[in-house]
Amino acid sequence: MAAALCTGIAVTVAVVPFAAALTVLAAVPLALLVHRHRFRVVGAAMVACAVVAFLVTGSAGLSVIVVAAYIGALIGWVRRLGGGTPAALVSALAASLVFGACAVAAMAALARLRELLFASIAAYADGMALAVGSVPGGAVAGQWIRDVVASGLANWPVWALSTAAVAVTGSTMIGWWALAQVLDRIAGLPDGHKLDGDPDDRPSGPVPVVLRDARFRYPGADRDALHPVNTTIAAGEHLAVTGTNGSGKTTLLLLLCGRAPTSGAVTRPGAVGLGRRGGTAVVMQHPESQVLGTRVADDVVWGLPDDRIVDVEGLLGKVGLAGMGDRGTGSLSGGELQRLAIAAALAREPGLLIADEITSMVDPQGRVALTGMLTGLARDHEMALANITHYDDEARSADRTLALAGIHHEARDEAGTSMVSTAPAPSASSAAAAPWSSLPGSVGTPLLQLDGVGHEYSSGTPWASTALRGIDLEVGRGDGLLIHGGNGSGKSTLAWIMTGLLAPTSGRCLFAGRPVAEQVGSVALSFQTARLQLTRGRVDLDIAAAAGFDHRDHARVSRALESVGLDPALGSCPADRLSGGQMRRVVLAGLLAGEPQAIVLDEPLAGVDAAGRAGLLTLLTDLRRETGLTVVVISHDFAGLEELCPRTVHLSDGGWEPVTAPSIGSGS
Missing domain, CATH: 3.40.50.300 (P-loop containing nucleotide triphosphate hydrolases)
Structure with missing residues (x-):
């Protein structure tokens, strides 16, 4: 991710006029890698950045990556060693002299290229002098520009060395400041999934x-x-x-x-x-x-x-x-x-x-x-x-x-925790495949309608693969639908299409009669991986951002957390300090607080304990019945879903599996 960010900045600098100052920002992601990871990681990132930048923009992007890597490696290494601003300044001055010496040596060896460069600088300076001289009283200033540039070119080794010293030192210190801001922002976020390095040089012996x-x-x-x-x-x-x-x-x-x-x-x-x-x-x-x-x-x-x-x-x-x-x-x-x-x-x-x-x-x-x-x-x-x-x-x-057992209790060698029971997969129901208007109790047109939906990834390339084909489905207001199938059957692709985040390559997906891809956000989606949906550093900020209200409305944040069975005190907790199941419930709290008309839940019960599952299912079932919330659940876990999802469909190899028997909720 850091390499991708660096490459994006480098390409922007190369193609956007007067964007050279952004080169310093490109150094920050690489500096962060140097500060936190081994040099082989940094080296791989730099090579990847250089190759992609060169392929996209040629030598211009490559030069930006080289400068960014130089500055990033310097400030990242100083920070890694625990040095402060004085150490960074001394290192920047020393590095600038090295950089300047290399520039002087290159210019001395490449005489013809140097002459071409100097001619360009002189022409540019002459143009500036003419422009300034055309202003009343500007003749003296214009001549001063010519004299300064001529003096610099005549003493080009000193000019090159001093210019490099100012440019490199200034850029390095700006990068140092930017890196400090980034590190200060993330200092309080523990990396709960980071595994510590093993300094033990003994032979491997993890057990007993x-x-x-x-x-x-x-x-x-x-x-x-x-x-x-x-x-x-x-x-x-x-x-x-x-x-x-x-x-x-x-x-x-x-x-x-x-x-x-x-x-x-x-x-x-x-x-x-x-x-x-x-x-x-x-x-x-x-x-x-x-x-x-x-x-x-x-x-x-x-x-x-x-x-x-x-x-x-x-x-x-x-x-x-x-x-x-x-x-x-x-x-x-x-x-x-x-x-x-x-x-x-x-x-x-x-x-x-x-x-x-x-x-x-x-x-x-x-x-x-x-x-x-x-x-x-x-x-x-x-x-x-x-x-x-x-x-x-x-x-x-x-x-x-x-x-x-959690807080105030000691772990024990026994199965004393309420566990999640497993249930057989429900059979697809005939009601699921029928048009919504033909179902008992249906009123009006369906809220979600899929007609001949198919999707092919990498379409038109040798790597094309079909994820979905010929999906026809109607989901009404207040409906509850379970979609299940094996890994790779196309469930998550279908979820993204139903929420408008992915346009089908064939067929159409409508929400309230209009293409759902044109009204992204109308159908809420709970991702399969909850952590990817937490975009703020703190729980209350995430919930407020998802629902669209001010995070200082503590009462609303507390109600959202309580609705999914979480302690309101978690509102001030950093998102990275949550367990996987807690992350999933925080995501759902933010989505439900926004009061959507329809919601698609992709594996909503994965990683959630038995008590949490029961609470979530009760909450969703009550919302569906009392407020008309349309719920589509994509899940491998089926226990307790009978009331929430009266209708069931089964995906197999990108298409509907034929109906074989009534579903667990076919009576509704």
């Missing part, structure tokens, strides 16, 4: 890992995120970690990955070995953050030594992605990305695999298969498996359950 009264509190927080944990995870053991949203499950993951507890102790026989063979492998809640390769097969082996032999096709087959090695990762659904992340983790042959709600985006059949496969690997290969989950069947398949 012993936690004794291990607690953790994030910097600046007024309470512990993880309360006392006492447990041991042995080699070959499958441990299920359960608990409500916010009880500390992901924080426990961080301790197992090497982060030091704020009190208590975590001991293991060797190094954590994060990402190393035989060490610790992690699959996070948000798989898109772990996918780095552009091709599925490349991502499985990303970062492994060149001499490491991996059965890529075998691993892909184990996780349900057989034959997809040549697919682009950008075309994968959320569930398919999750499977890919698991395959990449298994390629490291870990001693400890930590799975953070890895089946939340996977269809029911895939959930059973993945859980069984991981349990078998744990037993057969002496791999410890710590599976963070809300599902009852996954917890039952484990050797032992560690229940995190």
